[in-house]
Amino acid sequence: MKRYILLFLVFTAISGYAQNSINNYKYVVVPEKFNFLKQKDQYKLNTLAKMFMEEKGFTAYFDNADLPAEIAGNRCNALNLDVQEKNGMFTTNLTVLLKDCKGNVVFKSKEGKSREKEYNTSYNMALRDAFTSLNDVQYAYNGNIQQAVATTQPATVAVAVPAAVVATPVKEVSVSAAIPVVKQAEGTLYAQSTSTGYQLIDTTPKKVLTLFKTSQQDYFIADNGISNGVAFKKNEEWFFEYYKDAKLISEKLLIKF
Template identity: 65%
Template sequence: MKRYILLLFLLVSLSGYAQQQTINNYKYVLVPEKFSFLRETNQYELNTLAKSLLEEKGFSAYFDNSDIPKELAGNRCNALTAEVVQKKGLFVTNLTLILKDCQGNIVFKSKEGKSREKEFDVSYTMALRDAYTSLKDVPYAYNGTTNAAPQQVAPAPAVGIISTTSSAPLPTPVPPPAAPAETKDAAGTLYAQSTATGYQLIDTTPKKVLTLFKTSVPDYFIADNGTSHGIVLKKNGTWYFEYYKDDKLMAEKLLIKF
């Protein structure tokens, strides 16, 4: 009996390892603008939420009909496709997050996320976030396998022609030093509410404190608090709102709960 238990444990461990290795081969994920069980495009902002969660995990996520990078446009097999499927239940919302390759093979399948909230927009949001915890628990780091850029090989000089190209390496440019910033501590916890272009951060009043606009870089937002324009970014696990005031760089620490 112990032998069977040990064998089962090894199979589960190897399955989890293989799954981790597989998702590590992908940098991009394509998200549809409408899931099959919904009636409208981005209904309940569920597609926007799925894209945001995948970006939070570290993927570069794009809607499937938007502008995408050239390396992905040339070969969509370089990306996974996200699907969210619903299992109908009485008084409960059940959603499962699935990632498939270009041939329709399932690379990742989450647990069934559940919510018993009565309001549809809240229930779908909570169920998808619950399903996402399965993906959140899987270690992910893109290993460059799928989207490795082709290496350019310099043509050999023709016979009898002396190459005048210098083989000396070019000097590495030295980046300018970072501007010093005056840092302020966080005033309190801010709660992120999803919008069509990013998030709005509200306090416990509730009052809108900051508007965040998504960029192509994960954990990097264009920010506006009504009086100052700047950026919100994560450094060493801490969120900062950086902006200029009287030609001086300011940095405010933020406690954000997504």
């Protein structure tokens, strides 16, 4: 019985370490293509994953980019992001993994799910759902990456890290609490219906924004070709919100459907 209790305590300690050792890393490398997809950045999932990691406070790079010397000289200085898909008949199921340079899983998200029929919308919503797991993890880079990489005895590290977590029970502020930088509408946009939602065009005419339907009325996943975010109706006004340089931007929209 004592043996089983000891194994349980060690497993619990290691699990705590896996969820919190992301603090040892400043950088994360995102692949330009996930294995379960056929094209690079298909459905904008890779861009979306990179954006979420930057919102969390990491410095993120695509694996095809020119990496800084700190990473290029030692890939163990960065986490590697991966997304795995579990086949489902009526649902899209995605799980986010953060791995160290040896392939050890440092963080594993819950299984994000979506029942949307359109692939673009379904994959986006499932990935967003999976990334909500990061809301439960406090991230603050502690500069201990070299010590973490050099460690070869996980059980020893596991005993120390949870103690630090208990000593600093700071609850992470949710994204919804962020104060946005508001931009006024620049002109009327005209909505053209598509199979997945709408495309908004100006008087040029030029496509300004693509809206993807969700299960919520007057709430869309939005993409302007540079930034991914959400578009929604509030107090009879439309807004497009996204993150840029770790700041929440809220653009007012004048839409004519």
